[in-house]
Amino acid sequence: MNINKNIAISDSGFLxxxxxxxxxxxxxxxxxxxxxxxEGNSLSEVVQQIHLKYAVDQDTLEKDLAxxxxxxxxxxxxxxxx
Amino acid sequence: MNRRKITVAVTxxxxxxxxxxxxxxxxxxxxxxxxDVRIIGLSYESLEPGLYMHDLVDKSYAIPLPSAGSQALFxxxxxxxxxxxxDVIIPNFDAELHNFILLAAPLKQQLNIATFLPNREVFxxxxxxxxxxxxxxxxxxxxxxxxxxxxxxxxxxxxxYTYPLVVKGKFYDxxxxxxxxxxxxxxxxIAAKWGLPIIIQEYVTGTEVNVTALGDGEGRCxxxxxxxxxxxxxxxxxxxxxxxxxxELISISRKVVENSRWRGGCxxxxxxxxxxxxxxxEMNPRFPAWVYLAVGCGQNHPEALVRMALGxxxxxxxxxxxxxxxxxxSYDLIVHMSEFEKISTLGEL
Numbered sequence: 001m002n003i004n005k006n007i008a009i010s011d012s013g014f015l016x017x018x019x020x021x022x023x024x025x026x027x028x029x030x031x032x033x034x035x036x037x038x039e040g041n042s043l044s045e046v047v048q049q050i051h052l053k054y055a056v057d058q059d060t061l062e063k064d065l066a067x068x069x070x071x072x073x074x075x076x077x078x079x080x081x082x
Numbered sequence: 083m084n085r086r087k088i089t090v091a092v093t094x095x096x097x098x099x100x101x102x103x104x105x106x107x108x109x110x111x112x113x114x115x116x117x118d119v120r121i122i123g124l125s126y127e128s129l130e131p132g133l134y135m136h137d138l139v140d141k142s143y144a145i146p147l148p149s150a151g152s153q154a155l156f157x158x159x160x161x162x163x164x165x166x167x168x169d170v171i172i173p174n175f176d177a178e179l180h181n182f183i184l185l186a187a188p189l190k191q192q193l194n195i196a197t198f199l200p201n202r203e204v205f206x207x208x209x210x211x212x213x214x215x216x217x218x219x220x221x222x223x224x225x226x227x228x229x230x231x232x233x234x235x236x237x238x239x240x241x242x243y244t245y246p247l248v249v250k251g252k253f254y255d256x257x258x259x260x261x262x263x264x265x266x267x268x269x270x271x272i273a274a275k276w277g278l279p280i281i282i283q284e285y286v287t288g289t290e291v292n293v294t295a296l297g298d299g300e301g302r303c304x305x306x307x308x309x310x311x312x313x314x315x316x317x318x319x320x321x322x323x324x325x326x327x328x329x330e331l332i333s334i335s336r337k338v339v340e341n342s343r344w345r346g347g348c349x350x351x352x353x354x355x356x357x358x359x360x361x362x363x364e365m366n367p368r369f370p371a372w373v374y375l376a377v378g379c380g381q382n383h384p385e386a387l388v389r390m391a392l393g394x395x396x397x398x399x400x401x402x403x404x405x406x407x408x409x410x411x412s413y414d415l416i417v418h419m420s421e422f423e424k425i426s427t428l429g430e431l
Contacts, residue, residue: 016405018404
Protein backbone atom coordinates (compact mmCIF):
# COMPACT_ATOMS: atom_id res chain seq x y z
CA MET A 1 0.00 0.00 0.00
CA ASN A 2 1.06 3.56 -0.62
CA ILE A 3 -0.24 7.09 -0.67
CA ASN A 4 -1.10 8.28 -4.19
CA LYS A 5 1.91 10.23 -5.34
CA ASN A 6 0.02 13.36 -6.39
CA ILE A 7 -1.60 13.84 -2.97
CA ALA A 8 -0.34 17.00 -1.28
CA ILE A 9 -0.09 16.84 2.53
CA SER A 10 0.62 19.95 4.57
CA ASP A 11 2.15 20.16 8.05
CA SER A 12 -1.30 20.85 9.48
CA GLY A 13 -2.66 17.54 8.14
CA PHE A 14 -4.55 19.12 5.24
CA LEU A 15 -4.69 16.74 2.28
CA UNK A 16 -5.44 17.80 -1.28
CA UNK A 17 -6.05 15.52 -4.24
CA UNK A 18 -5.38 17.67 -7.34
CA UNK A 19 -6.90 15.17 -9.76
CA UNK A 20 -10.33 15.21 -8.09
CA UNK A 21 -10.25 18.57 -6.29
CA UNK A 22 -11.11 16.87 -2.98
CA UNK A 23 -9.56 18.10 0.24
CA UNK A 24 -9.53 16.57 3.74
CA UNK A 25 -8.27 17.37 7.22
CA UNK A 26 -6.50 14.59 9.13
CA UNK A 27 -5.98 14.84 12.89
CA UNK A 28 -2.39 14.57 14.23
CA UNK A 29 -2.48 10.76 14.54
CA UNK A 30 -4.09 10.43 11.11
CA UNK A 31 -1.33 12.58 9.68
CA UNK A 32 1.27 10.49 11.48
CA UNK A 33 -0.15 7.28 10.00
CA UNK A 34 -0.22 8.79 6.50
CA UNK A 35 3.39 9.93 6.92
CA UNK A 36 4.44 6.42 8.04
CA UNK A 37 2.77 4.90 4.98
CA UNK A 38 4.34 7.52 2.74
CA GLU A 39 7.76 6.62 4.15
CA GLY A 40 7.22 3.08 2.88
CA ASN A 41 6.30 1.29 6.13
CA SER A 42 4.19 -1.85 5.83
CA LEU A 43 0.89 -2.24 7.66
CA SER A 44 2.48 -4.28 10.48
CA GLU A 45 5.27 -1.70 10.85
CA VAL A 46 2.69 1.10 11.12
CA VAL A 47 0.82 -0.88 13.80
CA GLN A 48 4.06 -1.53 15.66
CA GLN A 49 5.21 2.08 15.65
CA ILE A 50 1.85 3.53 16.72
CA HIS A 51 1.51 0.85 19.38
CA LEU A 52 4.93 1.69 20.82
CA LYS A 53 4.14 5.38 20.97
CA TYR A 54 0.57 5.47 22.24
CA ALA A 55 -1.33 3.79 25.06
CA VAL A 56 -3.68 1.69 22.97
CA ASP A 57 -4.41 -2.03 22.96
CA GLN A 58 -3.47 -3.97 19.83
CA ASP A 59 -7.04 -4.97 18.89
CA THR A 60 -8.43 -1.43 19.08
CA LEU A 61 -5.47 -0.09 17.13
CA GLU A 62 -5.82 -2.67 14.35
CA LYS A 63 -9.57 -2.10 14.07
CA ASP A 64 -9.28 1.72 14.02
CA LEU A 65 -6.40 1.56 11.57
CA ALA A 66 -8.38 -0.70 9.22
CA UNK A 67 -11.28 1.80 9.32
CA UNK A 68 -8.94 4.70 8.65
CA UNK A 69 -7.22 2.93 5.74
CA UNK A 70 -10.62 2.11 4.24
CA UNK A 71 -11.57 5.81 4.34
CA UNK A 72 -8.26 6.71 2.68
CA UNK A 73 -8.87 4.08 0.00
CA UNK A 74 -12.42 5.11 -0.93
CA UNK A 75 -11.25 8.70 -1.16
CA UNK A 76 -8.46 7.75 -3.60
CA UNK A 77 -5.70 8.77 -1.20
CA UNK A 78 -4.36 5.29 -0.53
CA UNK A 79 -3.70 2.72 -3.21
CA UNK A 80 -3.00 -0.97 -2.78
CA UNK A 81 0.22 -2.44 -4.15
CA UNK A 82 -0.24 -3.89 -7.61
CA MET B 83 6.02 48.29 -20.64
CA ASN B 84 4.08 50.02 -23.40
CA ARG B 85 0.72 48.39 -23.81
CA ARG B 86 -1.16 48.90 -27.05
CA LYS B 87 -4.40 50.85 -26.63
CA ILE B 88 -7.43 49.01 -28.01
CA THR B 89 -11.20 49.15 -27.65
CA VAL B 90 -13.10 45.93 -26.99
CA ALA B 91 -16.89 45.61 -26.86
CA VAL B 92 -18.24 42.87 -24.61
CA THR B 93 -21.73 41.45 -24.00
CA UNK B 94 -22.92 39.28 -21.10
CA UNK B 95 -22.89 41.96 -18.39
CA UNK B 96 -25.57 40.20 -16.32
CA UNK B 97 -23.45 39.46 -13.30
CA UNK B 98 -26.35 37.98 -11.30
CA UNK B 99 -26.98 34.58 -9.66
CA UNK B 100 -26.77 32.98 -13.08
CA UNK B 101 -23.87 35.14 -14.18
CA UNK B 102 -22.84 35.96 -17.72
CA UNK B 103 -19.18 35.74 -18.71
CA UNK B 104 -18.91 39.44 -19.61
CA UNK B 105 -17.49 40.78 -16.35
CA UNK B 106 -14.92 37.96 -15.91
CA UNK B 107 -13.85 38.46 -19.55
CA UNK B 108 -13.45 42.20 -18.89
CA UNK B 109 -11.40 41.55 -15.74
CA UNK B 110 -9.16 39.25 -17.77
CA UNK B 111 -8.67 41.91 -20.45
CA UNK B 112 -7.95 44.61 -17.87
CA UNK B 113 -5.09 42.41 -16.63
CA UNK B 114 -3.63 41.98 -20.10
CA UNK B 115 0.10 42.47 -20.38
CA UNK B 116 -0.15 43.36 -24.09
CA UNK B 117 -3.14 45.69 -24.20
CA ASP B 118 -4.44 48.78 -22.46
CA VAL B 119 -8.12 48.04 -23.02
CA ARG B 120 -11.03 50.45 -23.18
CA ILE B 121 -14.19 48.43 -22.55
CA ILE B 122 -17.51 49.07 -24.26
CA GLY B 123 -20.34 47.19 -22.57
CA LEU B 124 -23.19 45.96 -24.76
CA SER B 125 -26.37 45.25 -22.84
CA TYR B 126 -29.84 43.86 -23.44
CA GLU B 127 -31.43 45.08 -20.21
CA SER B 128 -31.09 48.20 -18.08
CA LEU B 129 -30.50 46.19 -14.91
CA GLU B 130 -27.45 44.26 -16.06
CA PRO B 131 -25.02 45.00 -13.21
CA GLY B 132 -22.02 45.39 -15.51
CA LEU B 133 -23.52 48.61 -16.86
CA TYR B 134 -22.90 50.27 -13.52
CA MET B 135 -19.40 48.90 -12.88
CA HIS B 136 -17.56 51.97 -14.09
CA ASP B 137 -14.18 50.74 -12.87
CA LEU B 138 -14.46 47.89 -15.40
CA VAL B 139 -16.77 49.19 -18.12
CA ASP B 140 -15.85 52.54 -19.66
CA LYS B 141 -19.02 53.13 -21.69
CA SER B 142 -22.16 51.07 -22.30
CA TYR B 143 -24.74 50.81 -25.03
CA ALA B 144 -28.01 48.94 -25.23
CA ILE B 145 -28.26 46.62 -28.22
CA PRO B 146 -31.37 44.99 -29.75
CA LEU B 147 -32.42 41.55 -28.52
CA PRO B 148 -31.26 38.63 -30.69
CA SER B 149 -34.85 38.12 -31.88
CA ALA B 150 -34.69 41.52 -33.67
CA GLY B 151 -32.32 39.92 -36.18
CA SER B 152 -28.83 40.52 -37.45
CA GLN B 153 -29.57 43.67 -39.47
CA ALA B 154 -30.94 45.54 -36.45
CA LEU B 155 -27.82 44.50 -34.53
CA PHE B 156 -25.54 45.59 -37.38
CA UNK B 157 -27.15 49.04 -37.55
CA UNK B 158 -26.72 49.52 -33.83
CA UNK B 159 -23.09 48.38 -33.96
CA UNK B 160 -22.50 50.73 -36.87
CA UNK B 161 -23.63 53.64 -34.69
CA UNK B 162 -21.62 52.45 -31.66
CA UNK B 163 -18.53 52.04 -33.82
CA UNK B 164 -18.91 55.56 -35.25
CA UNK B 165 -18.53 56.88 -31.69
CA UNK B 166 -16.16 54.35 -30.16
CA UNK B 167 -14.03 52.94 -32.98
CA UNK B 168 -14.25 49.37 -31.70
CA ASP B 169 -11.36 46.98 -32.49
CA VAL B 170 -12.84 43.69 -31.26
CA ILE B 171 -16.25 42.40 -30.14
CA ILE B 172 -16.53 39.44 -27.76
CA PRO B 173 -20.12 38.15 -27.62
CA ASN B 174 -20.78 36.04 -24.53
CA PHE B 175 -24.33 34.72 -24.84
CA ASP B 176 -25.28 31.50 -26.60
CA ALA B 177 -28.48 33.03 -27.96
CA GLU B 178 -26.78 35.99 -29.64
CA LEU B 179 -23.95 34.07 -31.30
CA HIS B 180 -25.96 33.14 -34.36
CA ASN B 181 -26.34 36.84 -35.26
CA PHE B 182 -22.71 37.65 -34.52
CA ILE B 183 -21.50 34.74 -36.67
CA LEU B 184 -23.67 36.00 -39.53
CA LEU B 185 -22.21 39.48 -39.09
CA ALA B 186 -18.56 38.46 -38.64
CA ALA B 187 -17.60 39.24 -42.26
CA PRO B 188 -19.54 42.54 -42.64
CA LEU B 189 -18.26 43.73 -39.27
CA LYS B 190 -14.68 43.14 -40.41
CA GLN B 191 -15.09 44.40 -43.96
CA GLN B 192 -17.33 47.40 -43.40
CA LEU B 193 -16.53 48.49 -39.86
CA ASN B 194 -13.07 46.97 -39.33
CA ILE B 195 -14.29 45.26 -36.15
CA ALA B 196 -12.70 41.86 -35.50
CA THR B 197 -14.47 38.92 -33.91
CA PHE B 198 -13.11 35.46 -33.19
CA LEU B 199 -15.94 33.02 -33.66
CA PRO B 200 -16.43 29.56 -35.13
CA ASN B 201 -18.05 29.29 -38.52
CA ARG B 202 -21.72 28.41 -38.74
CA GLU B 203 -21.13 24.74 -39.54
CA VAL B 204 -18.80 24.13 -36.58
CA PHE B 205 -21.04 26.18 -34.31
CA UNK B 206 -24.10 24.11 -35.24
CA UNK B 207 -22.25 20.79 -35.00
CA UNK B 208 -21.83 21.04 -31.21
CA UNK B 209 -25.43 22.08 -30.63
CA UNK B 210 -27.10 20.09 -27.85
CA UNK B 211 -29.41 18.42 -30.35
CA UNK B 212 -26.40 17.37 -32.49
CA UNK B 213 -24.31 16.06 -29.60
CA UNK B 214 -24.62 12.32 -30.43
CA UNK B 215 -23.32 12.99 -33.94
CA UNK B 216 -20.60 15.26 -32.55
CA UNK B 217 -19.49 12.51 -30.15
CA UNK B 218 -19.39 9.93 -32.93
CA UNK B 219 -17.41 12.21 -35.23
CA UNK B 220 -14.74 13.07 -32.66
CA UNK B 221 -14.79 9.72 -30.82
CA UNK B 222 -15.92 11.21 -27.50
CA UNK B 223 -18.39 9.50 -25.15
CA UNK B 224 -21.65 11.40 -24.99
CA UNK B 225 -24.86 10.42 -23.19
CA UNK B 226 -27.61 9.13 -25.43
CA UNK B 227 -29.99 11.96 -26.36
CA UNK B 228 -32.92 12.79 -28.61
CA UNK B 229 -34.43 16.03 -29.78
CA UNK B 230 -38.21 16.31 -29.43
CA UNK B 231 -40.80 18.87 -30.47
CA UNK B 232 -43.87 17.56 -28.68
CA UNK B 233 -45.13 15.25 -25.92
CA UNK B 234 -46.13 12.87 -28.70
CA UNK B 235 -42.46 12.73 -29.77
CA UNK B 236 -41.47 12.10 -26.16
CA UNK B 237 -43.83 9.16 -25.82
CA UNK B 238 -42.35 7.63 -28.98
CA UNK B 239 -38.81 7.63 -27.55
CA UNK B 240 -39.64 7.19 -23.86
CA UNK B 241 -39.08 3.44 -23.82
CA UNK B 242 -35.51 3.90 -25.14
CA TYR B 243 -34.65 5.54 -21.81
CA THR B 244 -34.76 4.60 -18.16
CA TYR B 245 -35.62 7.05 -15.40
CA PRO B 246 -34.18 9.33 -14.23
CA LEU B 247 -33.55 11.19 -17.48
CA VAL B 248 -32.60 14.78 -18.22
CA VAL B 249 -34.93 17.28 -19.92
CA LYS B 250 -32.96 20.15 -21.47
CA GLY B 251 -33.70 23.44 -23.19
CA LYS B 252 -31.99 24.22 -26.49
CA PHE B 253 -29.86 26.99 -24.97
CA TYR B 254 -30.29 26.87 -21.20
CA ASP B 255 -31.94 24.95 -18.38
CA UNK B 256 -31.92 21.28 -17.53
CA UNK B 257 -34.02 19.26 -15.08
CA UNK B 258 -33.80 15.68 -13.93
CA UNK B 259 -37.10 13.83 -14.31
CA UNK B 260 -37.73 10.73 -12.20
CA UNK B 261 -40.97 9.73 -13.91
CA UNK B 262 -43.12 10.48 -16.94
CA UNK B 263 -45.22 13.05 -15.13
CA UNK B 264 -42.15 15.08 -14.19
CA UNK B 265 -40.68 14.76 -17.68
CA UNK B 266 -43.85 16.16 -19.26
CA UNK B 267 -44.03 18.96 -16.71
CA UNK B 268 -40.36 19.95 -17.37
CA UNK B 269 -40.97 19.75 -21.12
CA UNK B 270 -43.71 22.39 -20.84
CA UNK B 271 -41.79 24.58 -18.39
CA ILE B 272 -38.57 24.66 -20.41
CA ALA B 273 -40.36 24.98 -23.77
CA ALA B 274 -42.35 27.97 -22.45
CA LYS B 275 -39.13 29.66 -21.34
CA TRP B 276 -36.66 28.83 -24.10
CA GLY B 277 -38.75 27.45 -26.95
CA LEU B 278 -38.48 24.21 -28.89
CA PRO B 279 -36.87 21.78 -29.47
CA ILE B 280 -36.37 20.08 -26.13
CA ILE B 281 -33.57 17.57 -25.65
CA ILE B 282 -34.10 14.32 -23.75
CA GLN B 283 -30.79 12.99 -22.45
CA GLU B 284 -29.68 9.86 -20.65
CA TYR B 285 -28.76 10.61 -17.02
CA VAL B 286 -25.14 9.72 -16.33
CA THR B 287 -24.13 9.68 -12.67
CA GLY B 288 -20.72 10.78 -11.52
CA THR B 289 -18.67 13.88 -10.81
CA GLU B 290 -19.23 16.94 -12.96
CA VAL B 291 -16.02 18.49 -14.24
CA ASN B 292 -15.73 21.43 -16.61
CA VAL B 293 -13.07 22.78 -18.92
CA THR B 294 -12.68 26.30 -20.25
CA ALA B 295 -10.78 26.22 -23.53
CA LEU B 296 -9.74 28.32 -26.49
CA GLY B 297 -9.23 27.18 -30.08
CA ASP B 298 -7.53 29.01 -32.95
CA GLY B 299 -9.83 27.59 -35.65
CA GLU B 300 -6.85 26.00 -37.39
CA GLY B 301 -6.81 22.86 -35.27
CA ARG B 302 -4.80 24.15 -32.32
CA CYS B 303 -6.01 24.34 -28.75
CA UNK B 304 -4.49 27.51 -27.31
CA UNK B 305 -5.44 26.80 -23.71
CA UNK B 306 -7.50 24.49 -21.53
CA UNK B 307 -8.12 24.59 -17.78
CA UNK B 308 -10.09 21.93 -15.88
CA UNK B 309 -12.26 22.80 -12.89
CA UNK B 310 -14.52 20.97 -10.47
CA UNK B 311 -17.41 22.82 -8.92
CA UNK B 312 -17.15 22.86 -5.13
CA UNK B 313 -20.29 24.82 -4.37
CA UNK B 314 -23.27 24.73 -6.67
CA UNK B 315 -26.33 26.99 -6.56
CA UNK B 316 -29.86 25.71 -7.07
CA UNK B 317 -29.47 26.86 -10.69
CA UNK B 318 -26.53 24.51 -11.06
CA UNK B 319 -24.06 27.39 -11.25
CA UNK B 320 -20.64 27.14 -9.68
CA UNK B 321 -20.27 29.50 -6.74
CA UNK B 322 -16.88 28.05 -5.97
CA UNK B 323 -14.54 25.77 -7.88
CA UNK B 324 -11.02 24.40 -7.99
CA UNK B 325 -8.57 23.72 -10.82
CA UNK B 326 -7.71 20.06 -11.36
CA UNK B 327 -4.63 18.14 -12.37
CA UNK B 328 -6.33 15.77 -14.78
CA UNK B 329 -4.19 15.06 -17.85
CA GLU B 330 -6.80 12.74 -19.38
CA LEU B 331 -9.56 15.32 -19.14
CA ILE B 332 -7.31 18.00 -20.65
CA SER B 333 -6.27 15.61 -23.41
CA ILE B 334 -9.92 14.81 -24.30
CA SER B 335 -10.78 18.51 -24.25
CA ARG B 336 -7.85 19.39 -26.49
CA LYS B 337 -8.93 16.66 -28.89
CA VAL B 338 -12.45 18.13 -29.09
CA VAL B 339 -11.17 21.67 -29.70
CA GLU B 340 -8.48 20.60 -32.18
CA ASN B 341 -10.51 18.10 -34.18
CA SER B 342 -13.55 20.35 -34.46
CA ARG B 343 -11.25 23.24 -35.42
CA TRP B 344 -13.05 25.34 -32.84
CA ARG B 345 -12.41 29.06 -33.18
CA GLY B 346 -12.87 31.08 -30.00
CA GLY B 347 -13.64 30.38 -26.38
CA CYS B 348 -15.75 27.48 -25.21
CA UNK B 349 -16.74 25.51 -22.15
CA UNK B 350 -16.82 21.72 -22.14
CA UNK B 351 -19.02 20.08 -19.53
CA UNK B 352 -18.21 16.48 -18.63
CA UNK B 353 -19.35 13.81 -16.21
CA UNK B 354 -16.68 11.43 -14.92
CA UNK B 355 -18.50 8.20 -14.06
CA UNK B 356 -17.58 5.54 -11.50
CA UNK B 357 -15.37 3.76 -14.03
CA UNK B 358 -13.44 7.00 -14.64
CA UNK B 359 -14.97 7.35 -18.11
CA UNK B 360 -15.64 10.89 -19.33
CA UNK B 361 -18.94 11.79 -20.98
CA UNK B 362 -19.28 15.13 -22.76
CA UNK B 363 -22.60 16.63 -21.68
CA GLU B 364 -22.35 19.94 -23.51
CA MET B 365 -20.02 22.18 -25.42
CA ASN B 366 -20.98 25.77 -24.73
CA PRO B 367 -19.86 28.05 -27.56
CA ARG B 368 -18.40 30.86 -25.44
CA PHE B 369 -16.30 31.40 -22.35
CA PRO B 370 -17.90 30.26 -19.09
CA ALA B 371 -18.66 32.71 -16.28
CA TRP B 372 -15.75 31.17 -14.33
CA VAL B 373 -13.19 31.97 -17.05
CA TYR B 374 -11.38 34.34 -14.70
CA LEU B 375 -10.16 31.26 -12.79
CA ALA B 376 -8.10 30.41 -15.89
CA VAL B 377 -6.48 33.85 -15.65
CA GLY B 378 -5.87 33.29 -11.94
CA CYS B 379 -3.98 30.09 -12.64
CA GLY B 380 -1.86 31.37 -15.50
CA GLN B 381 -3.88 31.19 -18.74
CA ASN B 382 -5.45 34.46 -19.88
CA HIS B 383 -7.82 33.06 -22.52
CA PRO B 384 -9.72 36.34 -23.25
CA GLU B 385 -6.42 38.15 -23.87
CA ALA B 386 -5.23 35.37 -26.19
CA LEU B 387 -8.57 35.51 -28.04
CA VAL B 388 -8.20 39.27 -28.61
CA ARG B 389 -4.64 38.80 -29.85
CA MET B 390 -5.79 36.16 -32.35
CA ALA B 391 -8.76 38.33 -33.40
CA LEU B 392 -6.26 41.09 -34.20
CA GLY B 393 -4.21 38.70 -36.30
CA UNK B 394 -1.34 38.15 -33.87
CA UNK B 395 0.45 34.84 -33.47
CA UNK B 396 -0.31 33.21 -30.12
CA UNK B 397 1.59 30.30 -28.57
CA UNK B 398 -0.53 27.68 -26.79
CA UNK B 399 -0.53 27.62 -23.01
CA UNK B 400 0.90 24.31 -21.81
CA UNK B 401 0.44 24.41 -18.03
CA UNK B 402 -1.59 26.03 -15.30
CA UNK B 403 -1.60 26.13 -11.49
CA UNK B 404 -3.51 23.22 -9.99
CA UNK B 405 -5.46 23.55 -6.78
CA UNK B 406 -6.35 27.22 -7.40
CA UNK B 407 -9.85 28.09 -6.26
CA UNK B 408 -12.40 30.72 -7.08
CA UNK B 409 -15.04 31.81 -4.61
CA UNK B 410 -17.81 33.95 -6.05
CA UNK B 411 -19.63 36.58 -4.05
CA SER B 412 -22.46 39.03 -4.57
CA TYR B 413 -22.10 42.75 -4.02
CA ASP B 414 -24.64 45.54 -3.85
CA LEU B 415 -23.88 48.45 -6.16
CA ILE B 416 -25.48 51.72 -5.11
CA VAL B 417 -26.66 53.47 -8.25
CA HIS B 418 -28.20 56.88 -8.78
CA MET B 419 -31.56 56.84 -10.55
CA SER B 420 -30.14 59.19 -13.22
CA GLU B 421 -27.84 56.41 -14.44
CA PHE B 422 -30.70 53.93 -14.74
CA GLU B 423 -32.73 56.64 -16.49
CA LYS B 424 -29.89 57.31 -18.96
CA ILE B 425 -29.45 53.71 -20.08
CA SER B 426 -33.22 53.11 -20.11
CA THR B 427 -34.15 56.16 -22.17
CA LEU B 428 -31.05 56.96 -24.24
CA GLY B 429 -29.62 53.44 -24.50
CA GLU B 430 -26.18 54.71 -23.49
CA LEU B 431 -24.36 55.11 -20.22
